[in-house]
């Protein structure tokens with residue numbers, strides 16, 4: 001039997017969702033490690049490669065920036081019309097706040113899922129991070145857990161499509177527009193990875209993404225065209241989907257934007273996260 005989990009409706013908690021992107025190359029000219037807390041710097045130093053260090057740092061700076069920016073603005077009223085806003089950060093925009101403020105806005109990832117502290121105290125905002133080929137993204141919302149995922153579009157081995165997607169998902173991505181099917185497969189992938197990050201389903205891990213089924217996909221013309229440019233479209237396409245894993249189904253809101261090479265997805269569960 002399929003059960004719908006509606007026990008903790010979170011639409012009213014959704015609040016305003018902010019997303020920021022920052023490219024690693026924006027960090028070339030200055031030492032941004034001074035924007036990290038002592039604990040963050042210790043983690044940073046231990047990261048294995050320069051590429052990993054830069055994406056990790058860019059993700060934290062993006063998260064810290066949107067948090068500091070939110071602190072300045074008046075409290076948000078919950079959105080009925082949930083639609084994230086995207087800010088594309090540059091090294092210049094990072095200068096908006098002094099380094100001590102960045103240090104006090106600490107991103108904690110002790111339990112994999114990131115969370116925020118401000119002046120040493122836990123914050124109620126929910127954050128999520130993602131990186132792909134030189135672009136890092138962070139999302140922040142008040143209270144409700146949301147997840148973000150950015151991926152680079154590319155052609156993969158046939159087995160990847162066969163294993164990770166249902167017949168209906170494959171039909172949707174291929175059938176709709178063959179020339180852009182890589183982009184739409186990547187979109188499906190980002191939704192599934194976001195579901196893993198949300199912890200919606202205890203059994204859902206990166207190793208069993210095929211077990212997560214996406215239903216209710218909209219017409220591709222309502223999503224794609226505005227997101228096929230050279231730079232990220234700051235207007236997200238927003239739609240609702242049903243996500244099924246074993247006998248559970250949860251409704252989610254999905255916001256998507258992208259470039260011809262990237263898909264950036266934010267997922268907002270409309271009902272409680274299953275334990």
Ligand SMILES: CC(C)(COP(=O)(O)OP(=O)(O)OC[C@H]1O[C@@H](n2cnc3c(N)ncnc32)[C@H](O)[C@@H]1OP(=O)(O)O)[C@@H](O)C(=O)NCCC(=O)NCCS
Pocket residue numbers: 055056059109112113114128129130131132148149150193196197198199204205206207
């Ligand atoms: C979470 C996960 C989907 C990330 O996917 P990815 O595409 O490789 O990486 P992304 O760049 O999109 O996201 C990375 C960010 O996700 C966040 N993250 C990692 N694990 C997370 C989790 N369990 N929940 C929420 N967010 C998580 C981190 O903040 C990370 O950024 P950081 O390394 O800079 O701190 C993947 O790492 C994963 O599945 N982790 C869980 C491990 C797992 O399932 N193990 C199986 C055990 S059997």
